[in-house]
Amino acid sequence: SYVLTQPPSVAVAPGETARISCGGSNIGDKSVHWYQQRPGQAPVLVISYDRDRPSGIPERFSGSNSGNTATLTISRVEAGDEADYYCQVWDSSSEHPVFGGGSKLTVL
């Protein structure tokens, strides 16, 4: 089945920009969705369809998708952004959703 690869960890200082990648074969041909999971909490959708922000998600969160890599970008990172982030796509061959392994964002 389709495999999504994320870096296990990303670390940035407050106020800087965090970029979390999600790799997959021709992922640019798929729609990518991103979830934030703070410690001890349920996941929250932060980006749908590569770049759409649900209501209530700050404009600091943005997404892009091209070629073999999708990217979640968090600008002006805050301490409250410290969380695990998961990318997800629909695998049309298996007709199943697939999650990446997750990336832990640490705010230094």
Add this chain to the structure above:
Amino acid sequence: QVQLVQSGSELKKPGASVKVSCKASGYTLTSYPLNWVRQAPGQGLEWMGWINTNSGNPTYAQAFTGRFVFSLDTSVSTAYLQITSLKAEDTAVYYCARDANDYGDSYFDYWGQGTLVTVSS
């Protein structure tokens, strides 16, 4: 507002069964498919499958066939996950999640708070 409220934590012995509930409010349960996602301790998210909330027809991911059962009670807007013959490796947080689409291309716009199931003798 849309909410999915799950039942509380469970401690079970190996071989027992558990039934986790997920009550929907703020929308009509039958309007969107409902998915189940597992998260083992310290691990990532794993899709378990989904239930068609109109027909009640479940679909299970390959790793979750046999001991896992999805069901509904639409009269109380509630979905259920039952796990039988529990094993230690079933210890995890189980989430229900609403599918934003009803035509495939699934993604999850609302999640329950999660239910911790611990299997230990």
